[in-house]
Amino acid sequence: MTKQEYLNELKSELNKNVVADAEDILGEYEQHFLFKLADGFSEEEIAAKLGAPAQIALQFAGIPGEKKAKGGKKFFLVLWLTIIGIFEAMLYGAFLSFIVALFCASLVPAALGVEFIAGLNYLNILPPMPYSGAIVFGITLLAASxxxxxxxxxxxxxxxxxxRASLRWRKNLLGAEALPLLPMSPQFKPKTRRALRTILLWAVLIFAIGFVAGYAILTIYTHSFGFWHALGWFGYPATVY
Amino acid sequence: MNIQYKKGVLELCVLSLLAKRDWYGYEISEFLSQKIDIADGTVYPLLRKLKSEGLVTTYLSEASGGPPRKYYSLTATGRETYASDRTDYLNFAATVQTILEEQET
Structure with missing residues (x-):
């Protein structure tokens, strides 16, 4: 008997015995064939070892089927999921806007940092300071970015x-077979996670050192802890630069 | 060996395997058919029966290459049932052995 013949016969025997979830059962036997075929058995050998379809079907007879949400129950489930879905979509939309804003916000310190380092003052937005301070603050701003x-x-x-977790949860509620639920926290590959962590650590370190160093340089340069007064920032009259 | 003996204890064997870890259907079928002379197809109805009785649950797990595998896992009820059935069987088997050995000598 070939695989197809076996499955066909099993199907008709299952129907004869009014077995519930016949499709599910046939799927399991089809997988058995696939596993065995991969191990190098022929379809005939596998069918012979499985046992006669009539015998198998008899063993399934009388086992109650799995409970599934059907008809009216399913309608309310779908309605409920839709209502939650609307709120979820609003939440995701707001979160996505926040993320886009974050990416845009990261451009600001990046642009300022490049200006400081390159010694430019495009649009005349940089406060006056000596280049030794500007390069340190430039690097600090790049780290912030x-x-x-x-x-x-x-x-x-x-x-x-x-x-993804939300979609998986919905699929589980509506489908027959449950797939494992997914965690909500980000799932990076170990390599990516390590790389991100290293980059973040270095950026924070450079930012902290740069900030302190920049402050120190300007303090020494102007002999004043409130160097922004001496440099004439924020409309103060400049006394040094 | 009489087929009726095997069928009775097959269920206990499946529970025993699942008490150690989660298995997928084909794995159980392969393991048991190598040790006990049964038709490969016998294990699947048994698993379905155990599931409908609430002794095991199933979950799908994505396997690398190929369709997701249906894993079987013991429920709390399944564990209790296995523990008590195991004791019953071992006592029963010990008694049978004693009787049989007495008759021989």
Whole structure:
């Protein structure tokens, strides 16, 4: 008997015995064939070892089927899931806007940092300071930009995983067979996670050192802890620069 | 060996396997048919019966390459049933052995 002949006969025998979930059962026997075929058995050998379809079907007879949400119950489930879905979509939309804003926000310190380092003052937005301070603050601002980008990537991964977990949960409620639920927290590959963590650590370190160093340089340069007065920022009259 | 003996204890064997870890259907069928002379197809109705009695639950797990596998896992009820059935069987088997050995000598 070939695989197809066996499955056909099993199907008709299952129907004869009014067995519940016949499709499910046939799927399991089909998988058995696939596993055995992969091990190098012929379809005839596998069918012979499985036992006669009539015998198998008899063993299934009388086992009650699995409970599934049907008819009216299913209608309310779908309605309920739709209502939750609307609120979920609003939440995801707001979160996505926040993430886009984060990415945009990361461009600001990046642009300022490049201006400081390159010694430019495009649009005349930089406060006056000596170049020794400007280059340190430039690097600090680039580090701040990196921190924002990493945070945005983390948020994006979070959003993606939330949507996936929610979809999996819905599928489980509506489908017959349950797939394992997914965690809500971001799932990075170990390599990616390590890389992100290293980048973030370095960025925070550079940001902290840069901030302190920049402050120190300008303090020494102006002989004043409130160097912004001496440099003439925020409309103060400049006394040094 | 009489087929009726095997069928009775097959259920206990399946519970015993599942008490150690979760197995997928084909794995159980392969394991048992190598040790006990039964038709490969016998295990699947048994698993379905155990599930309908609430002794085991199933979950799908994605396997690398190929369709998701249906894993079987003991429920709390399944564990209790296995523990008490196991004791019953071992006592029963010991008694039978004693009787048979007495008759021989």
């Amino acid at each position: 990196v921190i924002l980008v990493v945070f945005a990537i983390y948020c994006l991964a979070y959003l993606k995983q939330m949507v």
